[in-house]
Structure formats: C-alpha cells, structure tokens
Amino acid sequence: MRREWMEIVDHSAVAKDTYRMVLKGQIAEEVEDPGQFVHIQVSDRFFLRRPVSIADVHPDKNEITLLYKVLGDGTQALTEKRTGDKLDVLGPGGQGFPIEKDVREALIVGGGIGVPPLYYLAKQLVEQGIKVTTVLGFRSKEEAFLIDEFKALGALYVTTDDGSLGEKGLVTDRTDELRGSFDTYFSCGPTVMLKAIANQLEDVRGYISMEERMGCGIGACFACVVHTPEDDEKGYRRVCCDGPVFKAKEVVL
Amino acid sequence: MDISVSLPGLKLKNPIMPASGCFGFGKEFAQFYDLSELGAVILKAATGEKRYGNEAPRVAETSSGMLNAIGLQNPGVEKIVKEEIPFLKTYDTPLIANVSGSTMEEYEQVAATICKEVDALELNISCPNVKEGGVQFGTDPRLAEEVTARVRAVSTVPVYVKLSPNVTDIVALAKAAAAGGADGLSMINTLTGMRIDPATRRPIISNQTGGLSGPAVKPVAIRMIHQVYQAVNLPIIGMGGIETTDDIIEYLLAGASAVAVGSANFKNPLICKELIEQLPEALERYGFSSIEEVIGGAHHETTASGLFRA
Numbered sequence: 001m002r003r004e005w006m007e008i009v010d011h012s013a014v015a016k017d018t019y020r021m022v023l024k025g026q027i028a029e030e031v032e033d034p035g036q037f038v039h040i041q042v043s044d045r046f047f048l049r050r051p052v053s054i055a056d057v058h059p060d061k062n063e064i065t066l067l068y069k070v071l072g073d074g075t076q077a078l079t080e081k082r083t084g085d086k087l088d089v090l091g092p093g094g095q096g097f098p099i100e101k102d103v104r105e106a107l108i109v110g111g112g113i114g115v116p117p118l119y120y121l122a123k124q125l126v127e128q129g130i131k132v133t134t135v136l137g138f139r140s141k142e143e144a145f146l147i148d149e150f151k152a153l154g155a156l157y158v159t160t161d162d163g164s165l166g167e168k169g170l171v172t173d174r175t176d177e178l179r180g181s182f183d184t185y186f187s188c189g190p191t192v193m194l195k196a197i198a199n200q201l202e203d204v205r206g207y208i209s210m211e212e213r214m215g216c217g218i219g220a221c222f223a224c225v226v227h228t229p230e231d232d233e234k235g236y237r238r239v240c241c242d243g244p245v246f247k248a249k250e251v252v253l
Numbered sequence: 254m255d256i257s258v259s260l261p262g263l264k265l266k267n268p269i270m271p272a273s274g275c276f277g278f279g280k281e282f283a284q285f286y287d288l289s290e291l292g293a294v295i296l297k298a299a300t301g302e303k304r305y306g307n308e309a310p311r312v313a314e315t316s317s318g319m320l321n322a323i324g325l326q327n328p329g330v331e332k333i334v335k336e337e338i339p340f341l342k343t344y345d346t347p348l349i350a351n352v353s354g355s356t357m358e359e360y361e362q363v364a365a366t367i368c369k370e371v372d373a374l375e376l377n378i379s380c381p382n383v384k385e386g387g388v389q390f391g392t393d394p395r396l397a398e399e400v401t402a403r404v405r406a407v408s409t410v411p412v413y414v415k416l417s418p419n420v421t422d423i424v425a426l427a428k429a430a431a432a433g434g435a436d437g438l439s440m441i442n443t444l445t446g447m448r449i450d451p452a453t454r455r456p457i458i459s460n461q462t463g464g465l466s467g468p469a470v471k472p473v474a475i476r477m478i479h480q481v482y483q484a485v486n487l488p489i490i491g492m493g494g495i496e497t498t499d500d501i502i503e504y505l506l507a508g509a510s511a512v513a514v515g516s517a518n519f520k521n522p523l524i525c526k527e528l529i530e531q532l533p534e535a536l537e538r539y540g541f542s543s544i545e546e547v548i549g550g551a552h553h554e555t556t557a558s559g560l561f562r563a
Contacts, residue, residue, distance in 0.1 A: 002285075003522065047317065047318055048312070048519065074314070213309065213310040215311075215312045215321065215516075215519045216518065216519040218281045218284075219277065219280075219281045220277035220519075221277070221312070221323070221519055222277075223312040223323065225311070225326065227305075235305055236326070
C-alpha cells in the first residue's frame with residue numbers, strides 16, 4: 001500500500017449520478033485481487049478520504065478504473081476533477097475476492113454501486129476458464145451501468161425496482177431460480193441485499209464485499225468494524241483491512 | 254538542529270509522536286515508514302478486559318475535522334502486553350501506554366500491568382465515548398486527583414494525565430492532576446459533538462455523540478495549554494488538529510514540551526515522518542536555534558523557565 005498522486009486520464013458520467021474515473025500510477029501495478037479499493041482525498045476541503053472500489057485494472061498501462069456514485073458533498077466535489085488533474089490516493093487497500101482453485105461455475109450478484117468491483121472479478125474468473133452468470137440489480141434503467149461489459153462475459157440477468165430495465169423486482173427473485181447452476185457466489189451491494197443473498201444461498205460457498213464509513217482505511221482507527229458470529233474469538237473484523245471481502249458466514253450482516 | 258526533548262521517563266529524538274487511538278499499535282503504519290523515526294508512540298487505549306466498542310457508524314466528517322465514537326475498542330491489557338507491545342519494542346522509540354477504565358480499580362489494574370512494558374503512561378480520564386467511567390474522572394477535580402494518585406501509586410513509570418476539554422475550568426482539572434502526583438499532562442482529548450443527517454433526521458454516529466478532532470479544535474487546545482502552562486508546573490504533551498510544522502510551533506509556544514499528531518494520520522499515514530523531517534527548517538525560519546527556546550515562548554517570562562520543564 002502506498003500514498004501516491006495519481007493522474008486522472010479519463011473522467012465521465014456513465015449513468016445517473018454515477019461516474020467513471022481512470023487513474024494512472026504505480027498503485028495500478030500493486031493491485032493483487034479484485035475487490036480491493038483506493039482511499040481518495042478529494043481536496044483540502046474534506047477531512048476524511050473516500051473509499052472507492054477498483055472496477056478494473058490495466059497493468060500494461062498502469063491504470064485503474066473506478067466507478068463512483070455521488071452520495072454527498074465529497075463525491076459531488078470529486079465530479080469536478082478534470083482529466084490531467086492529480087489526485088491524492090492511498091492504495092490498493094483491503095483483502096479482495098479469493099478465487100479458489102476448485103471454482104467451476106460462479107454466480108455474481110451485484111446491487112447498485114456495489115456492482116463495480118464485481119466487474120474486475122468477473123473478468124478474472126472468465127480468464128481462468130470459470131463460467132460466470134451475473135445478476136445485477138439497479139433502482140432504474142437510468143442508474144444502470146456496465147450492462148454490455150457484463151454481457152460480454154456470460155449470461156446476464158438484470159432487475160430494476162421499477163422494471164425500466166430487465167425484470168421488475170429484486171436480485172433475489174432471480175438468484176433463487178439459478179440455484180444449482182453455480183458452486184460459488186460473489187456479491188457486493190447494500191447490506192440488506194447481502195443479507196438476503198447470504199440467507200437464501202446459505203448452503204453455497206459465498207463471498208461478500210461490505211461497505212462502511214471509514215477513517216484511516218488502513219486498519220488503525222477501528223471506525224469500520226463489524227461483528228462476527230459468537231464463536232469467533234476476536235469478535236470483530238475491520239472492513240478496510242480484514243475485508244472488504246469476507247466469507248459470507250464470517251461476519252454478522 | 255538538535256530537536257531532541259527530555260521529559261519525565263521519555264528521551265525523545267524529536268517532539269513528535271502519534272496520538273492515542275490514531276495509530277493503533279503501530280503495525281499498520283510500519284508499512285509506510287520506520288517507526289524508530291518517531292519521538293515516541295502513544296498506544297491505543299487499554300482497558301482491563303476486551304472491549305468491542307460502539308456500533309458503526311463510528312465516524313462522521315465535519316468542517317475541518319471529524320467526529321468519532323469508537324468506544325475504546327481494544328483486546329484488553331493482557332493481550333496488548335502479549336501480542337501488541339513486542340512488535341513496537343522492536344523499534345527504537347519510547348512507548349507511552351494509554352490507560353483507561355470504568356472504575357478506580359480497573360485503572361489501577363491496567364496501569365500496574367502495562368507499566369512494566371512501557372516508558373510512561375497516559376492516564377485517559379477523558380474519553381467522551383464510553384458510558385461508564387472515562388470522562389467522569391476527567392470532569393470532576395476530586396475524582397481526577399484520586400485516580401491520578403492511585404495510578405501513580407501503582408505505576409513504576411511516569412504518569413501523564415490526559416485532560417478533557419469538556420469542562421468549564423481546565424486549570425482546576427490540571428491542578429487536580431498535579432495534586433494527585435501527575436508527572437505531566439497530555440491535552441487535549443476530543444470535544445463532544447454531534448452531527449445529524451437531514452435525510453434520516455437522526456445523528457450520523459450510532460453513539461449519537463462523538464469526539465470532535467482535527468484542525469477545528471486546535472484553537473481550543475492552544476488556549477487551554479496556554480492557561481494551564483501558566484498555572485501548573487508540569488510538562489505538557491499538546492495535541493489537537495496538528496497538520497503542519499507551524500501548528501507544532503504554535504503548540505510549543507503555548508507551552509507544550511512535545512506534541513502528538515492525531516486524526517491527521519488518517520488523511521496522510523506519513524504525516525508524522527514528514528513533520529519530523531520538516532521541523533528543523535521550520536524552526537530556523539522563525540529564528541529559533543533550539544526546541545527549548547520555543548517551549549512556552551508565548552509567555553512573557555523573565556527567565557527561560559521552559560528549559561526547566563523539558
């Protein structure tokens with residue numbers, strides 16, 4: 001992990017309140033697993049950094065792609081950055097999605113702004129010859145992104161809250177029907193969605209990626225702590241450095 | 254320029270150390286630089302037993318700072334001694350253990366256990382984020398004096414009492430700590446605050462209130478140190494919103510003999526190392542030729558009494 005001034009080489013809107021930012025620098029070479037994140041200092045005006053997951057990596061060009069959603073003043077200010085600007089970035093942080101050797105068929109389940117890290121994961125899975133089926137949930141068509149990219153990697157099912165794209169409903173409506181067609185699932189999205197998926201697919205090996213308000217982003221401040229089941233001696237996990245990816249049963253959702 | 258400072262129990266290569274709770278037990282920062290460069294390390298708070306702390310969210314950003322309500326999460330003093338301190342001991346820097354508790358007895362127990370492993374104690378009678386103990390000892394001068402005296406009696410190393418700014422009269426608390434036998438003071442802890450999310454109509458932090466830190470609190474800390482320096486003859490470790498060498502000089506001028514860098518470690522994990530490197534040049538820029546000259550320099554004193562405190 002390092003602190004680096006990365007150069008913004010591309011920055012554009014991809015969906016409602018959702019932006020794609022490509023950053024160039026050494027951090028790109030150091031990404032180990034899909035699901036890791038970078039911790040961004042938006043400007044002097046904001047005291048805390050903003051964690052953003054890595055959506056894609058191009059090691060040949062020293063570039064990482066981020067997709068972020070405007071959720072407050074900090075991310076709003078981030079949208080004002082221009083190509084060529086330098087950004088104070090700490091990363092790559094956290095433990096990403098592990099890809100066990102015996103994975104043959106994977107199910108990917110993403111919700112909203114939880115979708116980005118799953119794209120780099122899906123690419124890695126396909127590269128390793130693993131069959132990927134993806135279910136993505138968005139609020140509406142105008143908030144959806146990465147649709148064609150996921151389609152190119154395998155079967156894709158989309159659900160939206162209002163039915164404006166794909167099927168109207170929740171990701172769990174679809175994942176239930178897909179049972180039996182995968183040996184491992186990988187999921188990232190709102191905690192309520194992760195909880196529903198983990199309950200529904202309780203008997204399947206699964207990994208989930210969590211989100212929490214962070215302080216330092218390196219494991220020192222204990223801001224982003226989650227509970228573990230009672231039989232765990234340590235009693236907690238830090239989302240920033242023990243996660244953000246956990247085995248589905250490792251933490252209490 | 255020699256920027257070393259000697260304080261009770263502490264020979265500091267430089268007057269800069271990370272503040273308690275902002276540096277864990279050092280491991281995370283050791284990947285960024287050699288911890289031997291630090292003046293000292295103040296450890297994350299230790300309590301008698303393991304504590305989970307508060308529910309998340311535990312932090313919220315504010316203008317020029319942040320609120321936190323971690324709730325003294327730590328593995329308990331025994332585990333800290335066994336599993337955390339050995340790593341820090343591999344570095345050539347003094348260690349200050351932050352001692353916390355809910356009862357007098359717990360403070361004594363933690364202090365007696367951990368004092369054997371460190372160079373000094375920072376007695377935390379000022380954490381605003383725990384329901385029992387903590388800050389009640391830091392806001393009532395009688396209790397502050399008693400807990401200081403009891404911890405001082407069991408400790409084999411100097412005790413620095415960490416004062417809470419959430420009081421009307423900081424000098425009364427500083428005097429109480431001095432009367433209890435404190436070897437030094439550490440100030441300030443965070444100021445209690447709250448933020449409410451207009452969308453949910455609820456406080457952002459699950460504990461509702463949190464401790465405010467960052468540059469927003471610096472003027473409060475400077476004022477309090479300036480007051481206490483005049484009233485109590487004890488060395489002060491100053492903290493609150495330090496981000497630059499100018500901030501450090503301001504603290505020293507107010508009367509601190511050394512400083513701790515807190516939440517700035519979250520913005521920039523290399524901040525302590527960078528400030529240590531920049532400090533000699535900054536001192537020269539303002540015409541100082543030694544650290545002693547800066548300490549208490551804002552007070553119009555006839556003798557260089559700063560010399561005798563360091």
